[in-house]
Amino acid sequence: xxxxxxxxxxxxxxxxxxxxxxxxxxxxxxxxxxxxxxxxxxxxxxxxxxxxxxxxxxxxxxxxxxxxxxxxxxxxxxxxxxxxxxxxxxxxxxxxxxxxxxxxxxxxxxxxxxxxxxxxxxxxxxxxxxxxxxxxxxxxxxxxxxxxxxxxxxxxxxxxxxxxxxxxxxxxxxxxxxxxxxxxxxxxxxxxxxxxxxxxxxxxxxxxxxxxxxxxxxxxxxxxxxxxxxxxxxxxxxxxxxxxxxxxxxxxxxxxxxxxx
Numbered sequence: 001x002x003x004x005x006x007x008x009x010x011x012x013x014x015x016x017x018x019x020x021x022x023x024x025x026x027x028x029x030x031x032x033x034x035x036x037x038x039x040x041x042x043x044x045x046x047x048x049x050x051x052x053x054x055x056x057x058x059x060x061x062x063x064x065x066x067x068x069x070x071x072x073x074x075x076x077x078x079x080x081x082x083x084x085x086x087x088x089x090x091x092x093x094x095x096x097x098x099x100x101x102x103x104x105x106x107x108x109x110x111x112x113x114x115x116x117x118x119x120x121x122x123x124x125x126x127x128x129x130x131x132x133x134x135x136x137x138x139x140x141x142x143x144x145x146x147x148x149x150x151x152x153x154x155x156x157x158x159x160x161x162x163x164x165x166x167x168x169x170x171x172x173x174x175x176x177x178x179x180x181x182x183x184x185x186x187x188x189x190x191x192x193x194x195x196x197x198x199x200x201x202x203x204x205x206x207x208x209x210x211x212x213x214x215x216x217x218x219x220x221x222x223x224x225x226x227x228x229x230x231x232x233x234x235x236x237x238x239x240x241x242x243x244x245x246x247x248x249x250x251x252x253x254x255x256x257x258x259x260x261x
Contacts, residue, residue: 001023001026001028001081001082001221001224001225002026002027002028003027003028004028004029004081004082005028005029005030005031005076005077005078005079005080005081005082006023006028006029006030006031006080006081006082006084007030007031007033007056007073007080007082007083007084007121008020008023008030008031008032008033008084008086009033009034009058009060009083009084009085009086009087009117010033010034010086010087010088010136011032011033011034011040011043011086012032012034012035012036012039012040012043013034013039013186013187014184014186014187014188014213015086015136015181015184015186015213015216015217015220016034016084016086016087016136017043017213018213018214018216018217019084019086019217019220019221020032020043021214021217022214022217022218022221023221024047024048024052024053027052028052029052029053029054029076029077030052030053030054031053031054031056031073031076031077031080032044032053032054032055032056033056033057033058033069033087034057034058034087035057035058035059037055037057040055040057041055054073054076054077056069056072056073056076058087058117060087060088060108060109060113060114060116060117061105061108061109061113063112063113063116066116066117066120067120069117069120070117070120070121070124073121074124079124079128080121080124080125080131081130081131081132082131082132082133082134082224083117083118083121083131083132083133083134084134084136084220084224085114085117085118085133085134085135085136086136087109087113087114088109088110088113088114088136088154089105089106089109089110089151089191089192089193090148090151090188090189090191090192090193091106091147091148091149091150091151091192091193091194092147092148092189092192092193092194092200092202092204092261093147093149093193093194093195094146094147094149094195095149097194097195098149098150098195099195099196099197101197102150102193102195102196102197103149103150103153105193105197106150106151106154106193107150107153107154107157109154110151110154110155110158111154111157111158111161114135114158115158115161118133118162118165122165122169122174125169125172125174126169126172126174129172129173130173130174131172131173131174131175132174132175132176132177132224132227133162133165133174133175133176133177134176134177134179134220134223134224135158135162135176135177135178135179136179136181136220137155137158137159137178137179137180137181138151138152138155138180138181138182139180139181139182139232139234139237139238139240139241140152140155141155141156141158141159141178141180142156142159142180142241142244143240143241143244143251143255144156144255145255145258145260146255146256146258146260147260147261148260151192158178159178162176162178163178166229175227176229177223177224177227177228177229177230177231178229178230178231179220179223179230179231179233180230180231180232180233180238180241181211181216181233181234182210182211182232182233182234182235182237182238183204183206183207183209183210183211183234183235183237184207184210184211184212184213184216184233184234185207185208185209185210185211185212185213186207186210186213187203188207189202189203189204189207189261190202190203204260204261205259205261206237206259206260206261210234210235211233211234211235216233219231219233220233240254240255
């Protein structure tokens with residue numbers, strides 16, 4: 001992806017920050033977005049060529065701002081070649097304990113925020129007859145698991161939406177890579193919403209034992225560079241996808257007992 005302009009949402013922590021670290025070692029121009037402006041500026045000032053980085057604050061719940069944000073992103077370096085949709089929020093609460101407004105909040109950020117930004121950028125890709133959407137979903141975008149009902153639902157929804165976008169816009173030379181990480185050692189569980197909307201403030205044991213985010217980022221960058229349509233990333237948890245597809249009854253018994261926190 002050398003020489004390309006890459007826009008990375010959710011860049012201030014976890015996989016997003018690791019993606020920035022990977023891409024900042026190349027000759028790419030980088031646009032980094034998130035809500036923490038101080039952290040975005042710190043990331044920019046910490047690289048060898050800060051002039052190759054544009055800070056673009058973004059709140060994925062502020063959909064009316066997306067048209068303006070896309071214009072600013074394009075103006076930063078004259079174009080956008082790749083949008084890595086990485087921003088989002090996770091969940092750690094049982095269905096019966098989760099208030100409906102929290103279900104809506106998760107869908108608003110993970111689904112509507114992601115597709116809203118992508119739809120705002122889509123005309124630019126169509127006009128250029130070139131563009132690449134990368135969407136960081138989750139393995140629970142392919143199957144549900146306890147404590148992640150609306151999180152899983154939001155990731156399932158992304159799968160359906162972007163599969164359709166790929167089919168509709170292949171003629172416009174628009175590529176799409178769906179990324180399905182499993183347990184990656186980030187703060188995602190610490191920041192995950194509980195049933196009343198407060199953060200969990202606790203590291204899951206499974207998350208703590210997960211893959212290093214820098215390793216995950218390298219795999220994502222390779223998948224985007226090779227224009228792979230899908231990639232599952234993680235440890236042994238990725239085999240749950242195969243189990244679910246070919247042995248659904250066995251999977252059903254397994255997921256009921258799986259340690260997912």
